[in-house]
Amino acid sequence: MLLTKAEATARKILLDFGIDTIEALTSIRLKDLIQARGAYYEEIEMEGNDGRIVTYYDHSVISINRSITDTGKKRFTAAHELGHYELHRNLSVNFDTHYELCNWYQGGSHEKEANEFASELLMPTRLFLQQCVKKKFNNVLIEQLSNTFIVSRTAAILKYLKVGTHPICIICSKGNKVRWWKLSKEMETAEHEFIPSWLRYKIKVTSGLPPPADSVAGQLMKSGRNQLTTDRIQEIDKSTWFLTHPKEKSTMFEYCNFVSQYNFALSVVWED
């Protein structure tokens, strides 16, 4: 697989620090890694942002919002800021980060690069794929990946979309509107069999409109408002999200993670 510049940079840092196992990866503190790379790390009170990097001449200060309690989120935010440090510190621009992985495919190119860097730093592709071998794709696998790599489920899902071997479709809704969707590309398995193209699935939603009422995302957005986060997996009909042939019948699964604080739902749809 071709590496982007951001991914190659993350990989070089892991190599330099001799991090090549999950144990090594999860025992290193992001704070130590950042300081070893030459930036200052602090956790402070911040309003509205989760992370920030300020560079002044040769000095860079990475600040992380101290009120972040979720370890996975804190790690990803710190890794994202380190990505700005490694890739963008010569641009003399300060970056503020409002942690919303929902914007993964919408943020500017610098944000996308910092996310790609963080994703490869915290979930190196080789180690990530080792954890997926001979395992069926489902919500349990996502949970395992999220726990193993100490990242949020959203981060694990987005990584799986990129490198995983089972075709999935991700649909992101925010404020009861579908924002974007992404499908796995056609993939070749280790046995050189081509997985039937996922591209033949024609999604039938329109960005800017509410998710379908019979989708899990649609149901959670309606009913899940009182809980902080809710997730649910459910069998759905293919026609919920995709155009279907009148005679075609196909069952799919939708796993949806809903975060009420951001009114944000990330759905993963797949065939068994």
Ligand SMILES: [Zn+2]
């Ligand atoms: Zn950023």
